[in-house]
Amino acid sequence: MARMPKEHLEARRRQILDAARHCFIRNGFHATSMQDVLTEAELSAGAVYRYFKSKDDIIAATAAEALAEVASAFEADDGARPPDLDNIVDLVLGVERPPLSGSQESAQLLVQVWSEALRSPSLCTKLREVMAEARGVVGGLVARHQQRGLLPADVPAEHVADVLMALVDGFLVRRAVYGHADSAAFRNGMRALMSAPAQATRQR
Amino acid sequence: MARMPKEHLEARRRQILDAARHCFIRNGFHATSMQDVLTEAELSAGAVYRYFKSKDDIIAATAAEALAEVASAFEADDGARPPDLDNIVDLVLGVERPPLSGSQESAQLLVQVWSEALRSPSLCTKLREVMAEARGVVGGLVARHQQRGLLPADVPAEHVADVLMALVDGFLVRRAVYGHADSAAFRNGMRALMSAPAQATRQR
DNA sequence: CGAAAAAGAACGAACATTCCTTTTTTAAGA
DNA sequence: TCTTAAAAAAGGAATGTTCGTTCTTTTTCG
Structure with missing residues (x-):
């Protein structure tokens, strides 16, 4: 089995939230697209949706x-x-x-x-x-x-x-x-x- | 030629802005869709876009x-x-x-x-x-x-x-x-x- | 090797906007 | 005064794009 260190799960969440925060501050919650967040976080859609179930x-x-x-x-x-x-x-x-x-x-x-x-x-x-x-x-x-x-x-x-x-x-x-x-x-x-x-x- | 009374132009703008204001207060600028505004104003897209060039x-x-x-x-x-x-x-x-x-x-x-x-x-x-x-x-x-x-x-x-x-x-x-x-x-x-x-x- | 993680193409829905059609209105001509 | 033609206004379907999300595939790592 290949379970990643549990701390990495929290680190990814942090990475995504930090990126989202940046985007939201820059453009507001609803004028920010998921693509904006994905780009800022340097992650793919599949990756992000593993840690958050929706925008x-x-x-x-x-x-x-x-x-x-x-x-x-x-x-x-x-x-x-x-x-x-x-x-x-x-x-x-x-x-x-x-x-x-x-x-x-x-x-x-x-x-x-x-x-x-x-x-x-x-x-x-x-x-x-x-x-x-x-x-x-x-x-x-x-x-x-x-x-x-x-x-x-x-x-x-x-x-x-x-x-x-x-x-x-x-x-x-x-x-x-x-x-x-x-x-x-x-x-x-x-x-x-x-x-x-x-x-x-x-x-x- | 058929030009409408100029006051009606302003009245329509008012009608649209009032409807939009309602929608925006209820849902914010960007979570409000044009359809929301059209419905609230009881007007069609063609009508609204005659008085405002964009959202x-x-x-x-x-x-x-x-x-x-x-x-x-x-x-x-x-x-x-x-x-x-x-x-x-x-x-x-x-x-x-x-x-x-x-x-x-x-x-x-x-x-x-x-x-x-x-x-x-x-x-x-x-x-x-x-x-x-x-x-x-x-x-x-x-x-x-x-x-x-x-x-x-x-x-x-x-x-x-x-x-x-x-x-x-x-x-x-x-x-x-x-x-x-x-x-x-x-x-x-x-x-x-x-x-x-x-x-x-x-x-x- | 096998499972978890990430990638990225693919999807349907919803979006803002345009375009063509229909209705309404006004002003001139009979 | 009534008719008519033209123009303006409104309607609403159509359009192309962008959205959030999912799904399949590939990569990574214990």
């Missing part, structure tokens, strides 16, 4: 990895001492840190995942799960800030968490479209907003 | 309208008395106001436009132009706040504008994916963040 299967796996990247980026901050909130973008998208450090490419893929989630119920579910978990993590971070009097306590932590997560999403959009998306300037802007004199945010 | 043409027109919607949503705030910054999301995405009031559908289409811009250089250019203009408008709004002492003046207005626009983008993502995206809760979260005690945003 949708490859899309799902690629999207799942992108979401896992996001999830781990948020999880990494859990349990750590609460950092400054205006640094959250850096914390989640930080340049040197492993998660989401792929920079523009990861951001671009994530935008495609969002748009694919609009038409794929299963992906939408997964996306919501990841967002819900992240909301919990960030919400906990906010709550700790509130307990220390660093944030007003009369607003649900989840509401503040939603704003912070929207900031991250918005930053990702800019990074995906523009490429550069200066995180230092972004942090400056956040700091300015958060240090606004109290009268600027009057109740109504 | 890409329809995609471009749809995306252009989506971007125009965004542009007008930002422009509407220009010149007006400076509103509270924590209301910017409401101002731009307000429920009763004409622009972007399509709510979830507009948000979903915009996410698709973002992802299409990643593979279409011309759409990318247009998107950047719209964002640049909006940045100018919001930047001016921030500058006026700075002059009144409502915001720290030692940070470039554009940096603060970037943060505010990222907030809007992030809110759109949540509205597209979740549907509801409670803007009142969002505004509460923003207000909490902006009324953070000064020591929460220490320099480093």
Whole structure:
């Protein structure tokens, strides 16, 4: 019998997923053809279809990895001492840190995942799960800030968490479209907003 | 000679674009087939191809309208008395106001436009132009706040504008994916963040 | 040697688009 | 006002291509 080392199976999957990721980032999920993926992976159709049963299967796996990247980026901050909130973008998208450090490419893929989630119920579910978990993590971070009097306590932590997560999403959009998306300037802007004199945010 | 009323030409274009918009929101630009659009518009291929020379043409027109919607949503705030910054999301995405009031559908289409811009250089250019203009408008709004002492003046207005626009983008993502995206809760979260005690945003 | 892996030709379905036909509409002529 | 001819619009079958996938063959390797 000739069974190949089990690690080679995983290596091939990796090779295919990496190639597909490249193609998807370059051209989107549905404007990318299987031939594009085959060429990029330098494999034949017969080879690829041994490891994935369909194109949708490859899309799902690629999207799942992108979401896992996001999830781990948020999880990494859990349990750590609460950092400054205006640094959250850096914390989640930080340049040197492993998660989401792929920079523009990861951001671009994530935008495609969002748009694919609009038409794929299963992906939408997964996306919501990841967002819900992240909301919990960030919400906990906010709550700790509130307990220390660093944030007003009369607003649900989840509401503040939603704003912070929207900031991250918005930053990702800019990074995906523009490429550069200066995180230092972004942090400056956040700091300015958060240090606004109290009268600027009057109740109504 | 038999020339039809010129208004009917525009009405047909509208009919086709409306149908296409529906399809694109439901299934994305590239997973939507021409047959889908023809069926939704209740027209034949021959009819549609009299008004648009290709599918890409329809995609471009749809995306252009989506971007125009965004542009007008930002422009509407220009010149007006400076509103509270924590209301910017409401101002731009307000429920009763004409622009972007399509709510979830507009948000979903915009996410698709973002992802299409990643593979279409011309759409990318247009998107950047719209964002640049909006940045100018919001930047001016921030500058006026700075002059009144409502915001720290030692940070470039554009940096603060970037943060505010990222907030809007992030809110759109949540509205597209979740549907509801409670803007009142969002505004509460923003207000909490902006009324953070000064020591929460220490320099480093 | 024999089984697993890869190759690549082959396949039917679906695609965007075109082309020819039919219907509708308008404007002029009787 | 009614008819008619020409032109525009719409219909829908046809076309050639490209797609995702399968199937058969060849290669590789334990």
